[in-house]
Amino acid sequence: MRLSKDFSGALRTFAYFMASGTHYMLExxxxxxxxxxxxxxxxxxxAIFANVIELDEEGQVLNFTYAQRRATDYLRAWFDPSFKVDPPYEQWETALYGPPSLKDKI
Structure with a gap:
């Protein structure tokens, strides 16, 4: 199974704006x-973006804006201690999972 084109586009778009320094939620x-x-x-x-984003049965992204908001709020709070993430993060949102094996299974 492959990730959907919709998810691929969401990840690519988020990565572009994060890497270019132009994410509109971090103005x-x-x-x-x-x-x-x-x-x-x-x-x-x-990690927050990946943990929060949701897909339907066909792989269509359901909450791209919300996943971006949760992820970018982490950086906003990082730089501005007076900024409060609302609602506060739950453990599952910030969980860091280990990588897969470096040896491919196929």
Whole structure:
């Protein structure tokens, strides 16, 4: 089974705006330096995005904007301690899962 084209497009779009420093939900937040200085913050953003995004039975993304908001709020709070993520993150949203084996199964 492959990930859907809809999910692939959602991930690509999110990754582009995160990597280019132009994500509209992070306007005014200079987060690009984290890629070299504190990549674990960026890792957490992608984990939140991946944990929160939902797909229907056909692989269509149901909550792209919400998944982006939950992910980008993490960086906004990172840079602005007075910013409160609402609702607060639940453990499942911020969970970091281990990678698969580096040896392909096929």
């Amino acid at each position: 005014g937040v200079d987060y690009l330096s984290l890629y070299g200085e504190d990549p674990s913050a960026i890792e957490q953003v992608y």
